[in-house]
Amino acid sequence: MTGGLQTFLLAFTALFSIVNPIGSAIIFSQVTGGRSHAERTLLARRIGLYASLVMLGALWAGATVLSFFGVSLAALRIAGGFVVATTAWTLLTAPERNESKKEEQASHAEGEEDVAFFPLTMPFTTGPGTISVAIALGSNLTWAGPDSALRALGASLAALAIAGCVWLAYAWADRVVDLLGRARARVLSRLSAFLLLCVGTQIALNGISDFVAGLGGR
Secondary structure (H helix, E strand, O other): OOHHHHHHHHHHHHHHHHHOHHHHHHHHHHHOOOOOHHHHHHHHHHHHHHHHHHHHHHHHHHHHHHHHOOOOHHHHHHHHHHHHHHHHHHHHHOHHHHHHHHHHHHHHHOOOOOOOOOOOOOOOOOOHHHHHHHHHHHHOOOOOOOOHHHHHHHHHHHHHHHHHHHHHHHHOHHHHHHHOHHHHHHHHHHHHHHHHHHHHHHHHHHHHHHHHHHHHOO
């Protein structure tokens, strides 16, 4: 398996788990129930666009901004990995708490006109958790090695693919509700949360490995 494909699968799994387009679509359907299908489709497209910009920005600029403030790459990977793993553990053990939080965030969209960016993109779809995961994934990318460009492309395509999933899931939120319902969506959320836990652990281990290697080189 090429490095680009591996990175795509890693990033897609992590971002899908934290964004949870299927579960979020169920809540989106509730808070936009008073709008027409055409309005919800347009809203879904705008949210997908904004979500892609948020994820790509965090993926590429997040690690650079933190390094500007003196945070080492190893420290960023260790902290990012722990944040991702902790978030995944919460999603795995208490998905109801996350659903309640999202419902509260999305409730501000009821009765408002321009809600595509706030609150339906930020913080409902791509909130602090998603940004943390994207920064952690970005810190895990390096420009060393022959396949570095493919890895960078794989991570970017994963972010765009998640944005596409958000667009489709939100545009067809009613069908998602009819097909899955809250119970099946919660099962899917738990399965993806376990994968996210593994991703966070791997990122943290990469950071620890970098730190130990740095000590050995002194």
